[in-house]
Amino acid sequence: ETGVTQSPTHLIKTRGQQVTLRCSSQSGHNTVSWYQQALGQGPQFIFQYYREEENGRGNFPPRFSGLQFPNYSSELNVNALELDDSALYLCASSLAGLAGVPPYNEQFFGPGTRLTVL
Amino acid sequence: QKEVEQNSGPLSVPEGAIASLNCTYSDRGSQSFFWYRQYSGKSPELIMSIYSNGDKEDGRFTAQLNKASQYVSLLIRDSQPSDSATYLCAAGNTGGFKTIFGAGTRLFVKA
Numbered sequence: 001e002t003g004v005t006q007s008p009t010h011l012i013k014t015r016g017q018q019v020t021l022r023c024s025s026q027s028g029h030n031t032v033s034w035y036q037q038a039l040g041q042g043p044q045f046i047f048q049y050y051r052e053e054e055n056g057r058g059n060f061p062p063r064f065s066g067l068q069f070p071n072y073s074s075e076l077n078v079n080a081l082e083l084d085d086s087a088l089y090l091c092a093s094s095l096a097g098l099a100g101v102p103p104y105n106e107q108f109f110g111p112g113t114r115l116t117v118l
Numbered sequence: 119q120k121e122v123e124q125n126s127g128p129l130s131v132p133e134g135a136i137a138s139l140n141c142t143y144s145d146r147g148s149q150s151f152f153w154y155r156q157y158s159g160k161s162p163e164l165i166m167s168i169y170s171n172g173d174k175e176d177g178r179f180t181a182q183l184n185k186a187s188q189y190v191s192l193l194i195r196d197s198q199p200s201d202s203a204t205y206l207c208a209a210g211n212t213g214g215f216k217t218i219f220g221a222g223t224r225l226f227v228k229a
Binding site: 112 | 122149150152154160161162163164167169194206208215216217218219220221222
């Protein structure tokens with residue numbers, strides 16, 4: 001079984017630039033969620049993708065966008081980077097099952113991408 | 119009001135003791151609850167999930183859920199120094215498309 005992978009591991013950008021982060025789902029999973037984790041905080045939900053469509057979104061502006069591909073891998077794009085975007089970006093994959101039947105969205109995280117905006 | 123609240127700690131327990139971690143949530147529609155362990159500089163690791171009221175045991179870990187009180191807890195028996203980490207509580211909404219995490223509780227297990 002292949003776990004969740006993310007690339008790159010670290011990234012340094014300057015304010016105003018754009019960045020693309022990548023994630024490969026765990027084998028057998030069909031759903032990907034992205035989170036932003038600032039130092040000392042819990043992960044903050046950005047959005048979730050299922051069947052290549054955005055399935056839910058947290059309180060993040062439209063400059064945060066994503067894609068999911070037919071092989072269930074995913075990208076997170078952030079435009080017009082701001083200093084506050086500096087954080088650990090986590091991708092989590094899960095298997096969407098039958099409604100009302102557990103397990104519900106048990107998510108497994110990748111190692112994360114550390115983004116620094118200068 | 120934060121959607122998922124945890125005591126930030128740090129919680130310090132001696133080796134071999136029981137560590138008790140607590141969490142409350144505000145969305146009564148939440149139907150799935152998770153505990154993750156996160157070591158410094160690493161990503162969260164799922165250690166327990168619970169969906170029904172009551173207790174769920176897995177090895178040294180016991181998760182407890184009380185939906186009426188909107189309360190979730192994690193007990194770690196026979197705590198080991200390797201259990202020292204931040205423990206994140208999370209609640210999933212109906213439909214499972216949004217999971218809200220607490221800020222985490224730092225646990226230190228003293229040898």
